[in-house]
Amino acid sequence: xxxxxxxxxxxxxxxxxxxxxxxxxxxxxxxxxxxxxxxxxxxxxxxxxxxxxxxxxxxxxxxxxxxxxxxxxxxxxxxxxxxxxxxxxxxxxxxxxxxxxxxxxxxxxxxxxxxxxxxxxxxxxxxxxxxxxxxxxxxxxxxxxxxxxxxxxxxxxxxxxxxxxxxxxxxxxxxxxxxxxxxxxxxxxxxxxxxxxxxxxxxxxxxxxxxxxxxxxxxxxxxxxxxxxxxxxxxxxxxxxxxxxxxxxxxxxxxxxxxxxxxxxxxxxxxxxxxxxxxxxxxxxxxxxxxxxxxxxxxxxxxxxxxxxxxxxxxxxxxxxxxxxxxxxxx
Amino acid sequence: xxxxxxxxxxxxxxxxxxxxxxxxxxxxxxxxxxxxxxxxxxxxxxxxxxxxxxxxxxxxxxxxxxxxxxxxxxxxxxxxxxxxxxxxxxxxxxxxxxxxxxxxxxxxxxxxxxxxxxxxxxxxxxxxxxxxxxxxxxxxxxxxxxxxxxxxxxxxxxxxxxxxxxxxxxxxxxxxxxxxxxxxxxxxxxxxxxxxxxxxxxxxxxxxxxxxxxxxxxxxxxxxxxxxxxxxxxxxxxxxxxxxxxxxxxxxxxxxxxxxxxxxxxxxxxxxxxxxxxxxxxxxxxxxxxxxxxxxxxxxxxxxxxxxxxxxxxxxxxxxxxxxxxxxxxxxxxxxxxxxxxxxxxxxxxxxxxxxxxxxxxxxxxxxxxxxxxxxxxxxxxxxxxxxxxxxxxxxxxxxxxxxxxxxxxxxxxxxxxxxxxxxxxxxxxxxxxxxxxxxxxxxxxxxxxxxxxxxxxxxxxxxxxxxxxxxxxxxxxxxxxxxxxxxxxxxxxxxxxxxxxxxxxxxxxxxxxxxxxxxxxxxxxxx
Ligand code: HEM
Ligand code: FES
Numbered sequence: 001x002x003x004x005x006x007x008x009x010x011x012x013x014x015x016x017x018x019x020x021x022x023x024x025x026x027x028x029x030x031x032x033x034x035x036x037x038x039x040x041x042x043x044x045x046x047x048x049x050x051x052x053x054x055x056x057x058x059x060x061x062x063x064x065x066x067x068x069x070x071x072x073x074x075x076x077x078x079x080x081x082x083x084x085x086x087x088x089x090x091x092x093x094x095x096x097x098x099x100x101x102x103x104x105x106x107x108x109x110x111x112x113x114x115x116x117x118x119x120x121x122x123x124x125x126x127x128x129x130x131x132x133x134x135x136x137x138x139x140x141x142x143x144x145x146x147x148x149x150x151x152x153x154x155x156x157x158x159x160x161x162x163x164x165x166x167x168x169x170x171x172x173x174x175x176x177x178x179x180x181x182x183x184x185x186x187x188x189x190x191x192x193x194x195x196x197x198x199x200x201x202x203x204x205x206x207x208x209x210x211x212x213x214x215x216x217x218x219x220x221x222x223x224x225x226x227x228x229x230x231x232x233x234x235x236x237x238x239x240x241x242x243x244x245x246x247x248x249x250x251x252x253x254x255x256x257x258x259x260x261x262x263x264x265x266x267x268x269x270x271x272x273x274x275x276x277x278x279x280x281x282x283x284x285x286x287x288x289x290x291x292x293x294x295x296x297x298x299x300x301x302x303x304x305x306x307x308x309x310x311x312x313x314x315x316x317x318x319x320x321x322x323x324x325x326x327x328x329x330x331x
Numbered sequence: 332x333x334x335x336x337x338x339x340x341x342x343x344x345x346x347x348x349x350x351x352x353x354x355x356x357x358x359x360x361x362x363x364x365x366x367x368x369x370x371x372x373x374x375x376x377x378x379x380x381x382x383x384x385x386x387x388x389x390x391x392x393x394x395x396x397x398x399x400x401x402x403x404x405x406x407x408x409x410x411x412x413x414x415x416x417x418x419x420x421x422x423x424x425x426x427x428x429x430x431x432x433x434x435x436x437x438x439x440x441x442x443x444x445x446x447x448x449x450x451x452x453x454x455x456x457x458x459x460x461x462x463x464x465x466x467x468x469x470x471x472x473x474x475x476x477x478x479x480x481x482x483x484x485x486x487x488x489x490x491x492x493x494x495x496x497x498x499x500x501x502x503x504x505x506x507x508x509x510x511x512x513x514x515x516x517x518x519x520x521x522x523x524x525x526x527x528x529x530x531x532x533x534x535x536x537x538x539x540x541x542x543x544x545x546x547x548x549x550x551x552x553x554x555x556x557x558x559x560x561x562x563x564x565x566x567x568x569x570x571x572x573x574x575x576x577x578x579x580x581x582x583x584x585x586x587x588x589x590x591x592x593x594x595x596x597x598x599x600x601x602x603x604x605x606x607x608x609x610x611x612x613x614x615x616x617x618x619x620x621x622x623x624x625x626x627x628x629x630x631x632x633x634x635x636x637x638x639x640x641x642x643x644x645x646x647x648x649x650x651x652x653x654x655x656x657x658x659x660x661x662x663x664x665x666x667x668x669x670x671x672x673x674x675x676x677x678x679x680x681x682x683x684x685x686x687x688x689x690x691x692x693x694x695x696x697x698x699x700x701x702x703x704x705x706x707x708x709x710x711x712x713x714x715x716x717x718x719x720x721x722x723x724x725x726x727x728x729x730x731x732x733x734x735x736x737x738x739x740x741x742x743x744x745x746x747x748x749x750x751x752x753x754x755x756x757x758x759x760x761x762x763x764x765x766x767x768x769x770x771x772x773x774x775x776x777x778x779x780x781x782x783x784x785x786x787x788x789x790x791x792x793x794x795x796x797x798x799x800x801x802x803x804x805x806x807x808x809x810x811x812x813x814x815x816x817x818x819x820x821x822x823x824x825x826x827x828x829x830x831x832x833x834x835x836x837x838x839x840x841x842x843x844x845x846x847x848x849x850x851x852x853x854x855x856x857x858x859x
Contacts, residue, residue, distance in 0.1 A: 053430055067607055071433065078434045078606020086599025092592030100585045107363040107577045109563060109693060112466050163521040163531070170526045171516065185622065203622065217526045220502075220621035253622065258506035258641075258660065259527070260499060261624040275624055276503065277642040278725065278735050291736065293641060293659045295648035323506035324657040325516045330650040 021098045031098040038091035045083025052076025172320040174221045176301060181207040182311040185223065190310040193246055196228040201265045203253060206313070221321055223253035223261065224301055229270065233284050240286045243302040245311065250301040251287050252321040255279060257294035259323045272298070296330065364586045365566040365579035372453035374590060377552065378597040379446040386439040387541060393429055395421035396491070396537035398530060407614055415618035418533045422492040422613055437605035443485050445601060447633040450478050458708050460695040462565045468679040473555045475676045480544060485631055487540040489611065493533060498619030500630055502527065510660040528621060568694045568806040570799050629723065636715045639722030640667060643742045685837045687813045700807040702761035703841040710754040717745050765845035771796060772804045772848050773856055805848060812842040
């Protein structure tokens with residue numbers, strides 16, 4: 001490409017035209033004053049901060065358009081801080097732009113590659129070093145070193161073992177057993193089937209010994225949603241239909257996708273919606289996934305009533321609730 | 332000598348006699364930094380990191396990183412008497428009872444968002460101008476590392492207050508970890524100290540958030556900046572700027588004053604935003620409990636695109652031999668981000684393999700002059716934007732009266748169609764910009780004035796362009812495709828023919844460009 005235009009290397013960059021402050025003493029003086037004013041504004045900001053911190057009560061609110069009610073003390077401290085910082089910065093930049101030297105200068109670059117001699121010397125040094133160690137000849141040391149290093153790596157990993165318990169069957173089990181009563185959440189009251197009207201939705205938890213002190217890890221698995229429809233609304237397999245009670249159907253509230261609480265129920269469509277990624281489950285068809293990334297229906301809990309007429313679980317969940325995991329048997 | 336000069340001299344010689352630093356410091360102070368607004372993006376990253384250190388340290392003085400149950404007795408009426416974790420209660424106290432505490436929380440959170448935005452903007456600047464090319468590949472990789480660390484650090488940060496929203500984020504995190512085949516369940520149990528939410532995660536992520544990750548950040552940022560210092564900054568092409576020099580202002584005093592001032596400006600702006608704009612009002616969400624959720628759950632924007640990918644994933648799981656593989660989680664949350672981040676980290680090497688260019692580069696590219704790379708960048712941005720839009724599909728649906736289904740299907744289809752489309756459009760656009768440059772160089776700028784020629788024809792008057800502009804327009808290199816033969820001189824197939832073929836194809840695509848103006852063409856025009 002002999003023909004290609006290559007710009008010639010003009011070695012000096014063009015210098016800027018002199019600024020007003022370079023040639024005119026009046027401009028120079030004015031710039032100086034402007035900078036002083038900017039620093040003064042910063043000072044005022046600091047004073048505003050101090051004033052707000054000490055004298056503004058913390059329960060006063062001011063209305064600001066768009067932003068709504070704002071705590072006056074936090075606002076004063078914040079605006080004061082913003083001013084004190086911002087104007088110091090602006091002053092310094094203004095100073096640099098108007099009064100500090102404007103001359104651009106040139107530095108030269110060098111290639112980063114070391115010289116061939118240096119490289120050769122390095123190779124030589126490393127070679128000599130390696131030769132001094134002579135692992136090739138000292139087979140015994142080499143092997144024992146390898147073994148020692150291998151073993152050495154184990155303790156740090158082992159020492160982390162007590163970070164947590166092994167999973168065991170924890171993810172497969174919930175507190176729902178045969179005969180466990182359904183308690184309202186909140187409230188912890190048992191429920192009669194007649195308490196629920198058609199169209200009602202209630203969140204329930206299993207009856208346990210101390211319902212007030214459930215650990216969060218139980219609340220992450222146990223919540224169940226009870227929904228009452230007319231029995232003829234269902235389009236279920238006979239087995240699934242047998243798990244309902246007088247039109248009351250119970251699903252795990254923990255999303256089969258990533259475990260968020262499936263909290264939204266649409267009366268009209270009878271759909272359950274998970275707010276996290278919008279997986280949508282059709283209640284009439286056994287919480288079948290009709291939209292979104294969830295791959296499995298919400299597990300259904302088999303319910304009935306006990307001798308006193310309270311709703312109870314007829315059996316534990318027959319599959320793990322919540323998000324999938326490697327050990328989960330989803331067949 | 333004035334007495335001040337003498338004092339400075341004395342102090343300097345005290346240090347120099349012990350460290351011999353004068354030579355190095357003298358050289359450093361003469362170091363030159365080229366000026367361009369886009370070179371300030373990296374500075375914004377560094378400054379917002381410093382602001383995060385300062386505001387975060389303030390928060391640690393009151394924040395109680397514990398999952399211990401407490402009954403809230405503070406001043407915020409709606410939550411009084413409620414059982415919650417000490418972490419959440421102490422965050423409420425910071426917000427309502429520590430003077431300036433809410434401001435500091437907001438500064439910390441706004442700074443985190445601006446930090447991530449600045450990292451992305453800085454990365455795009457480096458990408459589109461080709462600043463990542465040899466010898467700066469290490470710094471590019473460190474930058475990708477910082478971006479990744481930032482995502483993790485931010486996620487851990489907004490999990491700390493232990494409110495309903497942050498707990499939901501952790502729930503999703505634990506589900507992603509659980510989805511990893513074979514080891515996932517174990518890792519999740521070890522990290523959380525048991526079945527989700529476990530007993531240990533707040534104190535653990537606290538240590539990670541305020542000690543380990545900031546420590547790594549500090550080390551990586553230091554190396555990153557030292558490399559910029561050592562390798563010297565790149566510069567845009569222009570008269571007097573070559574591959575062998577750097578033109579700009581010296582460190583002392585101009586650069587120092589501007590950069591120092593700029594730190595205060597950034598801090599001031601963040602303080603202003605935090606004073607007037609609320610962010611993460613955790614008292615409205617309530618304490619975390621896995622049985623509840625607030626509608627419209629949204630992560631910070633830098634995680635939003637991952638959430639959007641998760642939302643658009645197809646409902647796929649494999650069930651076999653008593654095991655479950657959740658493709659609906661693994662693909663959007665592990666595999667795709669894994670490919671994207673690895674690809675980004677390796678890009679400098681991929682490009683130099685395609686172009687066969689192993690030289691050092693210190694002059695930046697104008698994006699139009701490397702159409703392929705620019706198009707790739709725009710394509711990636713399009714990909715992330717569609718994901719991000721889908722991440723806010725519920726918000727968009729309520730605000731714009733759309734249905735979530737529509738947005739979801741738009742994203743599911745768009746994610747495959749729009750990025751390639753934006754690639755093609757951008758490449759075309761770059762080429763027409765190149766053509767315009769060529770016209771400008773050959774015929775000058777259009778003036779809009781018409782001239783009537785003697786024989787009645789109208790022509791537009793073109794004004795000559797300035798020598799500086801002309802210089803800029805011809806300063807780039809013509810891209811050329813590699814010539815690789817599948818067969819050697821004697822007609823024997825070379826090994827790796829397939830690889831050669833791929834390289835040749837890519838190289839050809841990469842080299843598509845408008846021919847540069849030649850010396851001869853210019854002469855012809857002049858004689859015209
Ligand atoms: C460099 C990156 C960092 C990022 C991206 C980041 C991000 C965040 C975010 C988003 C939050 C939630 C804030 C809220 O709305 O309440 C947070 C909380 C917190 N961060 Fe950071 N942070 C960073 C560094 C640090 C450092 C260096 C420290 C301490 C030395 C720190 C200490 C804290 C503390 C104590 C909290 C919890 C207190 C609260 O939320 O009010 N952070 N962080
Ligand atoms: S967690 Fe319910 S849709 Fe993702």
